[in-house]
Amino acid sequence: MFNLIVAGGTRSSRQDTLPASRIFEYTEDWISDAFRANGVVDFARLCNLPTLFMEEGTADEIARLGWLSRVEQVGKELRFHYTFETDVPPITNAQIYELSNDLQIADWEFSRNHWAVKNVDLGCILLKSQFSSVPKPSVFKLSDAPVNPRLISLMMPFGGFDGVHQALRGAIEAAGFECRRADDFWQHAHIMQDIIELICRSHVVVCDLSGKNPNVFYEAGIAHTLGKEVILITQSMDDIPFDLKALRCITYHNNGEGQAKLAADVVNRIATVTEMRHA
Secondary structure (H helix, E strand, O other): OEEEEEOOOOOOOOEEEEEHHHEOOOOOHHHHHHOEEOOEEOHHHHOOOEEEEEOOOOOOOEEEEEEEEEEEEEOOEEEEEEEEOOOOOOEEHHHHHHOHHHHOOOHHHHHOOEEEEEOOOHHHHHHHHHHHHOOOOOOOOOOOOOOOOOEEEEEOOOOOOHHHHHHHHHHHHHOOOEEEEHHHOOOOOOHHHHHHHHHHHOOEEEEEOHHHOHHHHHHHHHHHHOOOEEEEEEOOHHHOOHHHOOOOEEEOOOOHHHHHHHHHHHHHHHHHHHHHHHO
16 A cells, blocks of 8 residues: 655655645545544554655656655644655656556546555556666666675776775775675676676775776766766876766875775765665
């Protein structure tokens, strides 16, 4: 089951209101009866359901998946507080409209503020929709393996970067993460497929753009396209191409002191990314 709340606050306020009379509109009677005893709505149980937050409309309005944290009835209004699921990107009402039959959302629900409860597995339907629209590359195959939340991958030139590699690996593993580079294993006949497998499974991808290595640029582009958190590092900002100039990049000196500082900076960034994901 999931809550469907059509209101105005899908932007940033984290709270909104609805007329109390509009709860359980477009909801089957047996469902509303299950969440209401002696005329009193069990908001605590409703807060345990995933919630689809929408604005009115069937075009490019933003819809978000999230959770209710608290609901209060103030006079004739319901005041609800909520958080968005940060790992699920925003989707448009147009995309929801295409899934409306599967989600049991009637056409007129897109034009009226209300709170409904649907007897549908929201996550399963959204997941199927996501995978049906994922591009299928012809040059390599995307991995079906789940993301390892402790895995950090390194994309860098192999020659002349042993000191950088060892410094990063030592610091990352000391922080409790697993650190891998494509030459650490051999699973597929083509090394590119091993690299794709590593990127797909990684929590964070570190890309060293020093020397304008085309392989690393290619791997960074793949990681960005797959929505990975990418940490860019370089020995010189002159090696950063125009398309990446707007992104933050950690610079370092390729000596013992510089490598140690680089490792600390990268670990700090990984810690920040990890905290943000769990917030």
